[in-house]
Amino acid sequence: MADLTSDFIGIKSPNPFWLASAPPTDKEYNVRRAFEAGWGGVVWKTLGSEGPPVVNVNGPRYGAVYGADRRLLGLNNIELITDRDLFTNLEEIKRVKADYPDRAVVVSIMVPCEEAAWKAILPLVEKTGADGIELNFGCPHGMSERGMGAAVGQVPEYIEMVTRWCKQYYSKPVIVKLTPNITDIRKPAAAAKAGGADAVSLINTINSITSVDLDTMSPEPSIDGKGSHGGYCGPAVKPIAMSMVSEIARGDETRGIAISGIGGITNWRDAAEFITLGCGNVQVCTAAMTYGFKIVQEMISGLSEWMDEKGHTSIDDFRGAAVPNVTDWQYLNLNYVAKAKISQDLCISCGRCFAACEDTSHQAIAMSDDRVFTVKDNECVACNLCVNVCPVEGCITMEPMAAGQIDPRTGSVVDADYANWTTHPNNPAARAAE
């Protein structure tokens, strides 16, 4: 059976599934339940400076976006960092780590951008015996209005500066958690690397308003008739997170830094995908908040079964395996030609492919009087929309054409040779505008 043990920047855990710093890891009771359920590690909910803790709102903290059957696809959160006393948290962390020495316990920290503030808290955290720290430069709501969280994560110079302090005043691994609320994720990642970070973790949550109450005209979650943008997470953000992870994994200045993947990871497959894009482990929150801690059992069994099937014996066997295949658009092979194919055995004749193609794409699907749907190869550009809207998995597939065949749409012979945007004769603007 596959070995799921994880060694992430020297932090060992029995599996690569950690709970992210978030409401599920706010206190000892929850974290013990998580470990009993099988989670490999936790990043404890963000600690602030000594003194009176922050005060949270007393109304709803979360808003949601649903899919069919009220499946939660996206969650929005306006909760702040821990609103419990620093020393209570530190004592609990120490007790839990002592009781679960094989699990990873990482402490998330967010204090003002002053050296003294970091110098004060880091020794306290060090004494808990926790395995490392994660710098919360990501939360986009509330704390960022006080110059912390995403407000730091949006300024690479601050990231580098604070990271450097942490490496100076703390002996164990330092992870920098990045905000996605920026234009180029490689800049803050490079700053973290320059500051000496052992790893980056991403993504934190995305600025969002999930809905508006059409009676009260208040955004949700509504606090006394007003709403503030929250941090968006859950399955809906996974594509954004994976793109950002891949940019760091393949960026010239960021390549090689360890990555802890976060963002909508809901099952073993999501986790495996993040790992193939270069992540050493993954962190989960919304899925646990939706279904409870037990989901980790499916993640463990699923990843293990898939690894066995593929002959992978360790996480490192496939970590980053998809990174070489992430490229720029300009390097995609324009000589690759595919056509959609509809399986008449699997087709249930709903006609959604037809509506999508006829109304919004290339009029490349024919519909007979008796509701048989077929692809018109001479019109099909292989856009994939029919595949995406088909409710039956595997019913419509994209079939590559073999070299030497004639593409009925263009009348051209399919070329076996690779030719991209920069070289293809069909492209009159082979060079980018300068």
Place this chain on the structure above:
Amino acid sequence: MSQNAYTPGVAAGRLAPDAYESRFSDLHPALDAHEALVAADRCYFCHDAPCITACPTDIDIPLFIRQIATGTPDAAAKTILSQNIMGGMCARVCPTEQLCEEACVREMAEGKPVLIGQLQRYATDHLQAQGVHPFSRAAVTGKTVAVVGAGPAGLSCAHRLAMHGHDVVVFDARPKAGGLNEYGIATYKTVDGYAQDEVDWLLQIGGIEIRNDQALVRDVTLEELRADYDAVFLGMGLGGVNTLGLDGDGKDGVLDAVDFIADLRQAGDVARVPVGRDVVVIGGGMTAVDAAVQAKLLGALNVTLVYRRGQDRMNASVFEQDLAASKGVRIVTHAVPKAIHGNGAVREIEFDYVDDDMAPTGETLRLAADQVFRAIGQTLDGDDLPALDGRKIGVDAQGRTSLDGVWAGGDCAAGGDDLTVTAVAEGRDAALDIHAKLMA
């Protein structure tokens, strides 16, 4: 309790008094709001959806389900009712397993169609519970139309005519409007007086006068109607019932299933309706099943439904057949009545077993019977009717008959399945043609 299932002969009150209510309760209880949302989420919003094609009234089913799913059930109801003014009743009595739900792509995909009928009921109930009538009349035209029969065809026709501003008088032979909705459908399919509620709701459009106890021929003639009104729509259904053609047809206990079903609907308290210990129903359609199931629900000990052909030829849907079986009705096929035995009242009925070509096999069957219900079809009653096509009034695609100014639809007209929903469609379409003709 003085009577029970074993009490010989025909008796009322075979069950404990509190047993009737649950036995005759709603066959498909209404969906609540949560159930409706879960059910609506399963609709794929198909292109040119097969369910619409399968619906005799062409209701835009994907649209109304999407309207339910997005929290606007009253908009859904308007989508339904604009095509089918009796969408509430059709939601209850349509054989959806042979129509929209059979065509549903999720029936093909998973053998579990979207619950179209129950969703339709959810939407129409939601609107009608508020007493809202979403349609209004056009300016009054001064034209008058006589409608014969206040059943689904007649009322559908009347409503559409009234919407277009015509004044309509509906003549019905029975004391209550509704036709088969009121008299001809099993009690558990339309509980709590829904048929009358629906009629009352429908009449809110205005411009429709109902005259009860007015039978064609007996109380009013077609000739008079043609003289007094600008147009006439015939939707009086089938008033006669086929007999078995045996000597014993007249014995006590040999009855028409439609009368038994009507008695149950009109009883107020079904416990007062007498039923035999041994009951035999002859026929293979919905009426046969409605009678057989209700005989069983009333506490009959043995109920046998006897059909002359194979089970696959029965007009009753597989769902209805299964319903009958689940209630304990025994279904016997390939048997035709041969003789009714008994002295004054029926005691036994004898059948010939037949092959697929209806040729007797030489084998016979005798069943004890305190009651025999005939459910082998109904016939058109009336004199001086328009030309017939077979045994019903001949009509063209617009419902026009051989007589100028006379249209027909529903069970009395040739063509189409004898379903509530078909009658509604025919009444609606005839109304549109009458309107076009009157305004030309």
